[in-house]
Amino acid sequence: MGNTFLNLALLIIFHFSMPTFSMKLTTILTDQSALLALKDHVIHDPENVLTTNWSTSAPVCNWFGVSCGSKHRRVTALDLTGLGLVGTLPPHLGNLSFLSLLYVTNNSFYGGLPVQLSNLRRLKYLSFGNNSFSGEIPSWLGSLTELRTLFLYQNNFKGVMPFSLAYLSKLEVLYLFENQVSGSIPSTIFNISSLQEIDLSYNMLSGSIPSVPRDLLLLEVIDFTTNNLTGHIPKDMFDHLPNLKGLHWSLNLLSGRIPASLFKCKELQVLSLAFNQMEGSLPIEIGNFSQLQDIYIGRNHFEGEIPKQFVNLTLLRLFDCSHGNFTGIIPHEIGNLNNLNWLNLAFNNIAGSIPPQLFNISTLRMISLDTNQLSGHLPSNMEELYLDFNHLADSIPMYISNASQLTLLDVSSNYFSGSIPDNLGNLRNLKILNLASNNLTSSGMSFLFSLTNCRVLEKFLFHSNPFISGELPRVVGNLSSSLEEFSASSCNIRGSIPNEIGNLSHLINIELGGNKLIGQVPTTIGGLEEL
Known part of the structure; x- marks a missing residue:
């Protein structure tokens, strides 16, 4: 009798253990089946990774x-x-x-x-970036509530941003x-308190920028560059973004x-x-951004003087306020910007003398x-040095040839006079040289002999210098083989065009x-096939 009960107990234990083992085995096989389905949906595997490695033998x-x-x-x-895989994603992946x-x-x-990917409720990190996926961004992404990162960048997604993305309460990064996403930015997107970075750049988004209704203490980067966003920036937009480091909103409306x-x-590094179509003056408070490194505010309707306080930004690397209506002078204190690498003040109404302190900044390259x-x-x-269309005068100094790293020099449309230096050939990295529209001279165009040493020169313009005169020397044919543009019109040049120009x-x-x-025009010019 005792043996009967013992056998019955063992039979019951074995009966209930079988489904458990079978279910576990089936689940493992389900994962394998899902991955093999993905392999079958890949039509090109250039490195044969899946072909050789994804096998049931392992x-x-x-x-x-x-x-x-x-x-x-x-x-x-x-x-x-x-x-480098080419193919589609099978629904079977939803079984993982x-x-x-x-x-x-x-x-x-x-x-x-x-x-079926909406079944993957444990997903924390999801990246479909840099592929050719198309269609609308699915609303079911909002059901993946464990997501920390969602990368959909560099694809062909169209349609609008689904409001359901705001349900991703743990999301940290959204790219x-x-x-080709259009429509407006969902007003609820800034309800995600865990958000650290949001990049919606290079789409077709329109409408206004939504306000920030709550403190987003972790948000550091907002990038809406190159869209069709309109309207004013909300006045209280930044009341709740104390740790913002990057604000990228260029190329909008x-x-x-x-x-x-x-x-x-106070933590802002990039503006x-x-x-x-921004307007008004640049507030003096800009000098309080002690962490600011890059300022891009050109091509707007700003006006007034550039605040002197900007020279307090000692970490500043790049300052671009070109194509505005700024007036005033460049302050001498600009020499305090010891990390400045790029300065663009072009196309404004700035007057006065260029402070010599500017050229003492050793990091300055453009x-x-x-x-x-x-x-x-x-x-x-x-x-790179752009000084065209100013009131610069006197002669071009001989020491300019000491700028051994110079790749571009444009001093056109000024009032330079005197002889073109014969040592410009020391600028071995020079690609573009524009001396046009000045009052420069040269004895026998001797500067051309030196410039034959600039072997990467691509553009050389010295037209509209009526006092150069002389004949065009044969050495012109020895200029850089990379030369694409040569402009010497209205220079009072005499004589004939040398055959060597065909070189x-x-x-x-x-x-x-x-x-x-x-x-006559030399026949060798007929051999210039790209002319």
């Missing part, structure tokens, strides 16, 4: 790009980044119920996102840049003034509002001061009009 957890949890031995991560990370970044997957609340963002009313002298430590095989444009040339 455990799923050992497959390339697959990670499993130590407890349940279920697939928890799938990372196929950068394999333990998946917390899914990365198929930097491939060529196309088509829509299968709705939707470089798609924003109007109005910079709100005073912006200056509460990018260029190519909008200065664009063209189309202002400036006077002063040339520096010798730049890589400039990459020439696209040549201008010699308005001179006193005689003879």
